[in-house]
Amino acid sequence: MKYTNQRIEILEFLKEFDGHPTVDDVYEGVRKKLTRISKATVYNNLRFLAEKGLIKDVNIKGVSRFEANLVPHHHIICIGCGRISDYESEELTDYSLKIAGDIEGFEVETTDTNFYGFCKECKED
Amino acid sequence: MKYTNQRIEILEFLKEFDGHPTVDDVYEGVRKKLTRISKATVYNNLRFLAEKGLIKDVNIKGVSRFEANLVPHHHIICIGCGRISDYESEELTDYSLKIAGDIEGFEVETTDTNFYGFCKECKED
DNA sequence: ATAGGTGCAAACTTTTTGCTAAGGG
DNA sequence: CCCTTAGCAAAAAGTTTGCACCTAT
Numbered sequence A, B: 001m002k003y004t005n006q007r008i009e010i011l012e013f014l015k016e017f018d019g020h021p022t023v024d025d026v027y028e029g030v031r032k033k034l035t036r037i038s039k040a041t042v043y044n045n046l047r048f049l050a051e052k053g054l055i056k057d058v059n060i061k062g063v064s065r066f067e068a069n070l071v072p073h074h075h076i077i078c079i080g081c082g083r084i085s086d087y088e089s090e091e092l093t094d095y096s097l098k099i100a101g102d103i104e105g106f107e108v109e110t111t112d113t114n115f116y117g118f119c120k121e122c123k124e125d
Numbered sequence C: 001a002t003a004g005g006t007g008c009a010a011a012c013t014t015t016t017t018g019c020t021a022a023g024g025g
Numbered sequence D: 001c002c003c004t005t006a007g008c009a010a011a012a013a014g015t016t017t018g019c020a021c022c023t024a025t
Helices: A005-016 A023-031 A039-052 A090-100 B005-016 B023-031 B039-052 B090-100
Strands: A056-060 A063-067 A074-078 A084-087 A107-118 B056-060 B063-067 B074-078 B084-087 B107-118
Touching: A005 A023, A005 A039, A023 A039, A023 A063, A039 A056, A039 A063, A056 A074, A056 B056, A090 A107, A090 B090, A090 B107, A107 B090, B005 B023, B005 B039, B023 B039, B023 B063, B039 B056, B039 B063, B056 B074, B090 B107
Parallel strands: A074 A107, B074 B107
Antiparallel strands: A056 A063, A074 A084, A107 B107, B056 B063, B074 B084
């Protein structure tokens, strides 16, 4: 794999971004440093990096979002505003993996749990 | 809410379909009975029904898929072929909801867990 | 030197919308 | 009868691809 400027900046952006940016978020963010980068390059690299396992494609509510946090974790998703937060719980991951052992004929590699509900702001409405 | 033929057939199709059909699957399936239905109607109704909570939009790997199974359950997703199976485990749901109580400032309504790995067929490759 | 990547534009795919006609409550 | 919905087509949004040029290894 080649470490081009574009690739490095995209990875860097994802690592520093606090949240789960969409393709456009990544494009706009990276463009601040690499003004001439094309959106196709962003798409191609996000796909490429996800296939290589260097980032994760978190597809929620029909929108592709990305994250560079590779530590197993869960997602808290607000039904109201769509905001996504990470939630780390080794306990829950372990519990799920224990259960996964009972699924016949299927070899589980990873697992994650989604929590759907309302965040502080949206709860008030 | 109006119970039009189109709406009824889409709901019926989802209830009888064994799996997680895409928009196209639904369109092709329903078209066997309602030959003149348009794809826009399928899109609009799937969105509408999902908003009403009569069906669920299971978005996995960037593709919208739908299901009429409203009983809380989990998903087993094959990384190889993309096939999705339901997995019912009240135990796991309860465990997750118990953990959810500790998430500060967030009111969890539902939760589900995804298991990623390889199915029997894909394991062999 | 060269395999693989970039930028750009165009092609494709997927989803939403505006409009008129029609059908359910 | 009225308001929502269907069908159609067109527009918008999202994603991939072909090609000529470039660059990391």
